[in-house]
Amino acid sequence: xxxxxxxxxxxxxxxxxxxxxxxxxxxxxxxxxxxxxxxxxxxxxxxxxxxxxxxxxxxxxxxxxxxxxxxxxxxxxxxxxxxxxxxxxxxxxxxxxxxxxxxxxxxxxxxxxxxxxxxxxxxxxxxxxxxxxxxxxxxxxxxxxxxxxxxxxxxxxxxxxxxxxxxxxxxxxxxxxxxxxxxxxxxxxxxxxxxxxxxxxxxxxxxxxxxxxxxxxxxxxxxxxxxxxxxxxxxxxxxxxxxxxxxxxxxxxxxxxxxxxxxxxxxxxxxxxxxxxxxxxxxxxxxxxxxxxxxxxxxxxxxxxxxxxxxxxxxxxxxxxxxxxxxxx
Numbered sequence: 001x002x003x004x005x006x007x008x009x010x011x012x013x014x015x016x017x018x019x020x021x022x023x024x025x026x027x028x029x030x031x032x033x034x035x036x037x038x039x040x041x042x043x044x045x046x047x048x049x050x051x052x053x054x055x056x057x058x059x060x061x062x063x064x065x066x067x068x069x070x071x072x073x074x075x076x077x078x079x080x081x082x083x084x085x086x087x088x089x090x091x092x093x094x095x096x097x098x099x100x101x102x103x104x105x106x107x108x109x110x111x112x113x114x115x116x117x118x119x120x121x122x123x124x125x126x127x128x129x130x131x132x133x134x135x136x137x138x139x140x141x142x143x144x145x146x147x148x149x150x151x152x153x154x155x156x157x158x159x160x161x162x163x164x165x166x167x168x169x170x171x172x173x174x175x176x177x178x179x180x181x182x183x184x185x186x187x188x189x190x191x192x193x194x195x196x197x198x199x200x201x202x203x204x205x206x207x208x209x210x211x212x213x214x215x216x217x218x219x220x221x222x223x224x225x226x227x228x229x230x231x232x233x234x235x236x237x238x239x240x241x242x243x244x245x246x247x248x249x250x251x252x253x254x255x256x257x258x259x260x261x262x263x264x265x266x267x268x269x270x271x272x273x274x275x276x277x278x279x280x281x282x283x284x285x286x287x288x289x290x291x292x293x294x295x296x297x298x299x300x301x302x303x304x305x306x307x308x309x310x311x312x313x314x315x316x317x318x319x320x321x322x323x324x325x326x327x328x329x
Contacts, residue, residue: 006174026150095107118189143169164217191321
């Protein structure tokens with residue numbers, strides 16, 4: 001079987017940065033602002049990048065994709081757009097990104113909430129291993145600032161909107177190749193559909209197509225934490241035991257960045273020293289499926305992830321889905 005590698009990775013961040021204080025000042029609950037310091041206390045956030053109103057999800061993805069295309073000579077055999085966000089329902093956002101990149105190849109969208117990129121890496125690896133393609137470019141754009149509800153109806157509604165105030169925007173890209181790069185050694189994923197209602201942006205589909213209030217992010221933070229502890233963590237531990245690695249082999253741990261505390265909590269439960277865990281939540285907030293590529297990029301630039309290091313990626317997404325990937329960098 002042909003091996004699959006992560007050959008390149010790139011990120012694009014909008015220039016505009018908003019602080020917790022900027023976000024808190026915009027929130028209105030019965031005419032009152034959210035108290036300053038609330039978001040940092042709840043989530044550990046500080047800043048997040050925000051795209052301009054005119055910038056589309058496909059623009060964020062294309063900006064990241066261009067970085068990779070400009071520095072490789074190989075032909076892209078397949079383009080995958082993988083994100084929680086999208087430009088529209090139809091056509092696939094990958095078609096729009098393709099036009100902006102000016103490339104000719106098959107395209108597809110893979111949508112799996114915050115695990116969209118990790119799911120795309122798994123799919124791209126399968127295409128590579130089958131011999132069908134040699135170079136698969138995964139692009140991602142998240143414009144989550146569009147789904148933040150700054151005007152919750154009351155305090156109960158505010159609780160469901162709270163996690164949305166940590167959201168940020170970003171574009172990322174990952175090139176999966178049949179030769180050279182960081183070897184993908186193990187991948188596994190699972191989902192528990194009975195928990196899908198814990199985290200939603202309901203608008204845009206058949207359930208709530210024309211209700212303008214349904215186009216905002218809502219989540220049950222306590223329910224998500226309980227589900228992660230009861231279901232996702234045992235699965236992750238079981239899969240590591242099946243893999244060729246042991247926890248003590250891991251040089252770098254990167255998880256979905258849903259909160260500063262959750263990143264540290266995951267490392268502690270898995271038994272990975274926190275100094276080996278990459279936590280970029282303060283800088284970027286929750287960028288959905290962009291968060292793991294962003295963390296990898298940060299780790300490389302700050303020399304926390306070096307060649308031949310053993311990298312463990314843990315994905316967590318609405319749905320609820322979880323993934324584990326082991327990569328020799």
